[in-house]
Amino acid sequence: MKRGSELNELIGYRLQLAYSTAIEDVRVKLEPLGITPPKLIALILIRDNPGCGQTWLGNALRVNRSSAMKIVNELVKRDLIERRAGRDLRSNALHLSKNGAVRIHAMLDVVREADTRITQRLSSADRSTLLRLLNAITADPGVAQEN
Amino acid sequence: MKRGSELNELIGYRLQLAYSTAIEDVRVKLEPLGITPPKLIALILIRDNPGCGQTWLGNALRVNRSSAMKIVNELVKRDLIERRAGRDLRSNALHLSKNGAVRIHAMLDVVREADTRITQRLSSADRSTLLRLLNAITADPGVAQEN
DNA sequence: TATTGTTATACTCTATAACTATA
DNA sequence: TATAGTTATAGAGTATAACAATA
Numbered sequence: 001m002k003r004g005s006e007l008n009e010l011i012g013y014r015l016q017l018a019y020s021t022a023i024e025d026v027r028v029k030l031e032p033l034g035i036t037p038p039k040l041i042a043l044i045l046i047r048d049n050p051g052c053g054q055t056w057l058g059n060a061l062r063v064n065r066s067s068a069m070k071i072v073n074e075l076v077k078r079d080l081i082e083r084r085a086g087r088d089l090r091s092n093a094l095h096l097s098k099n100g101a102v103r104i105h106a107m108l109d110v111v112r113e114a115d116t117r118i119t120q121r122l123s124s125a126d127r128s129t130l131l132r133l134l135n136a137i138t139a140d141p142g143v144a145q146e147n
Numbered sequence: 148m149k150r151g152s153e154l155n156e157l158i159g160y161r162l163q164l165a166y167s168t169a170i171e172d173v174r175v176k177l178e179p180l181g182i183t184p185p186k187l188i189a190l191i192l193i194r195d196n197p198g199c200g201q202t203w204l205g206n207a208l209r210v211n212r213s214s215a216m217k218i219v220n221e222l223v224k225r226d227l228i229e230r231r232a233g234r235d236l237r238s239n240a241l242h243l244s245k246n247g248a249v250r251i252h253a254m255l256d257v258v259r260e261a262d263t264r265i266t267q268r269l270s271s272a273d274r275s276t277l278l279r280l281l282n283a284i285t286a287d288p289g290v291a292q293e294n
Numbered sequence: 295t296a297t298t299g300t301t302a303t304a305c306t307c308t309a310t311a312a313c314t315a316t317a
Numbered sequence: 318t319a320t321a322g323t324t325a326t327a328g329a330g331t332a333t334a335a336c337a338a339t340a
Contacts, residue, residue, distance in 0.1 A: 005191070006191070006255075007188070010259075011262050012184070012265065014277075014281040014282065015166040015169050016170075016184075016185075017209070017285045018281040019163055023163075026159065036330090037163075038329085041154070041163070044154050045154065048152045048153075054298075054299065055297080055298060063331065063332090064331075066299095066331085070330080070331085071330090088297095088298090088339070089298095089338075089340085090299065090339045115159060119284060121284065130161075130284075131155075131161055133269065133273055133277045133280070134164070134165040134277075135161065136269055136273070137165050137168060137266060137268065138165045139168040139171070183306075185306085185307070200322090202322080210308065210309090213308085213310080213322095213323080215322095216322070216324090217306095217307085233321085235321090236321095237315065238320085238322075239321080
């Protein structure tokens with residue numbers, strides 16, 4: 001690409017490139033474990049917020065209820081999570097299954113290793129700075145701490 | 148989400164959230180102009196590298212030839228670019244069409260405006276830092292300056 | 295009325311594999 | 318043999334719209 005292209009000054013473009021770099025090989029390494037990066041995010045969210053509902057999960061993932069539903073269906077099908085009775089008859093309470101609680105460790109190893117590799121050219125201070133700056137441009141999902 | 152979740156420390160996760168924030172409303176605002184963010188990236192690349200081929204474009208976009216083909220087809224169909232004869236009988240030379248050269252300005256206005264809004268919480272120094280750090284974690288596409 | 299989950303449908307983006315023409 | 322483009326097909330991710338059950 002031509003140097004000095006205005007493209008290189010666009011945050012949105014650079015974010016897309018960085019993101020696609022970041023997930024490229026984590027996707028490959030997660031595949032044998034039967035999960036994709038977006039679904040692993042959902043799995044971690046459910047682990048960290050046991051009993052959450054699908055609408056809450058959708059908000060946390062910034063997708064709509066219907067998309068959250070599809071993700072949950074996939075995770076249930078693979079016996080990584082289960083739907084239990086929620087606080088009223090409309091809602092589900094999502095929890096890791098026994099199998100999911102076991103399998104998540106190997107999955108997390110993959111993403112942690114990838115995270116280290118991705119930021120290997122960054123100092124510790126740079127890494128913190130990057131997290132801070134990314135947070136500054138990320139919209140508030142409006143997801144409360146409680147479910 | 149629970150505070151202190153390890154999710155918040157993962158660069159890949161934060162990148163995904165920042166990216167989805169960044170393109171959310173630019174996508175909406177580009178829609179009436181008949182283009183999507185990824186296709187606009189391709190359009191800008193073609194403008195800045197006139198005469199480039201589809202394989203080159205695919206490398207620049209980090210997609211394979213087949214995906215680049217689909218993008219090019221769409222842009223041609225909307226009369227934003229045209230395929231001209233390339234340097235040999237196998238290859239195309241991609242150029243903006245007359246219509247594309249006109250229409251690209253309004254599209255760029257949208258992304259520039261969005262870029263400003265996205266980074267409004269960042270100082271000028273922070274913005275430069277963010278670009279530098281994103282660049283550090285982005286893989287080399289192996290795309291030369293020349294076509 | 296509002297909320298939760300659900301279903302049906304469709305679109306965008308990307309990939310793989312096999313093919314043709316040209317180099 | 319290698320490269321550029323093409324085609325067919327498939328899968329992941331997301332969205333909209335309409336619906337049922339419950340609040």
